[in-house]
Amino acid sequence: MNSDSKWLDSAREQWLWRGEERxxxxxxxxxxxxxxxDFPRPPELVREAREIVVLWGNLEVARTQAAWAVRETAHPPTFYLPLVDVQLDLLHPAAGGSFCEWKGPARYWDLVDGARRLGQVAWSYPNPLSGAEPLANCVAFYAHNLDCYVGGSKARPQPGGFYGGWITSDLAGPFKGGPDSGAW
Structure with missing residues (x-):
C-alpha cells in the first residue's frame, strides 16, 4: 500500500474500461x-439528492440528504455519508485497512451496540488523495448486513466481498464483483 506516484500511475493505468464506451x-x-x-474512471464525486438511510435491524445508524455518490466505471455508486449524520457512538475503529488508487488510505469501522457487533461494516478516508477531498469527513457502509435505502428504495449490495456499492433499480450492469469481473 503505497501512495508514491509511480505506484499510483501503474495502478491507475491497469483499467481497460474507463466509461468512454460500453x-x-x-x-x-x-x-x-x-x-x-457510462460512469468515468477515475471516479466522479456527485452530490446525491435522494435521502440515504442505513438501518441495523430497527436501529437507525445514519440518515442524510447530503451524501456523496462515488460513481466509477462498472460499479454501482458507493455512498459516503457525512459523519454529522451518522450515530458516531455506534462506530468503533476496526483492525486493518486498504488503499484505493483513487481515494487513498482507508480506515475500517465496526458497528457496536451493546453485545451486538458487525465487524468492518464501514470505512472512511480521513486523509484522501487529491480529487477525493470531500470524502474526508464521511463514512460509507457495506449493504451486506444492513438495510440501506436510497430515496426510500432498498438497495442491494454490490457482488463480492470487497466492493461497497449499492445497487438500485435505476442502474444497469453488470456490476464489478461478480464472477469473472476481476479485469474490469
Missing part, C-alpha cells in the same frame, strides 16, 4: 436507468 457485454439501460458503464 463493452459488448454491458446491459442496455431501460428507460430511466443509468449504465454503470
Amino acid at each position: 463493452p459488448p457485454f454491458a446491459d442496455v439501460p431501460a428507460s430511466g436507468q443509468l449504465s454503470v458503464w
Whole structure:
C-alpha cells in the first residue's frame, strides 16, 4: 500500500474500461436507468439528492440528504455519508485497512451496540488523495448486513466481498464483483 506516484500511475493505468464506451457485454439501460458503464474512471464525486438511510435491524445508524455518490466505471455508486449524520457512538475503529488508487488510505469501522457487533461494516478516508477531498469527513457502509435505502428504495449490495456499492433499480450492469469481473 503505497501512495508514491509511480505506484499510483501503474495502478491507475491497469483499467481497460474507463466509461468512454460500453463493452459488448454491458446491459442496455431501460428507460430511466443509468449504465454503470457510462460512469468515468477515475471516479466522479456527485452530490446525491435522494435521502440515504442505513438501518441495523430497527436501529437507525445514519440518515442524510447530503451524501456523496462515488460513481466509477462498472460499479454501482458507493455512498459516503457525512459523519454529522451518522450515530458516531455506534462506530468503533476496526483492525486493518486498504488503499484505493483513487481515494487513498482507508480506515475500517465496526458497528457496536451493546453485545451486538458487525465487524468492518464501514470505512472512511480521513486523509484522501487529491480529487477525493470531500470524502474526508464521511463514512460509507457495506449493504451486506444492513438495510440501506436510497430515496426510500432498498438497495442491494454490490457482488463480492470487497466492493461497497449499492445497487438500485435505476442502474444497469453488470456490476464489478461478480464472477469473472476481476479485469474490469
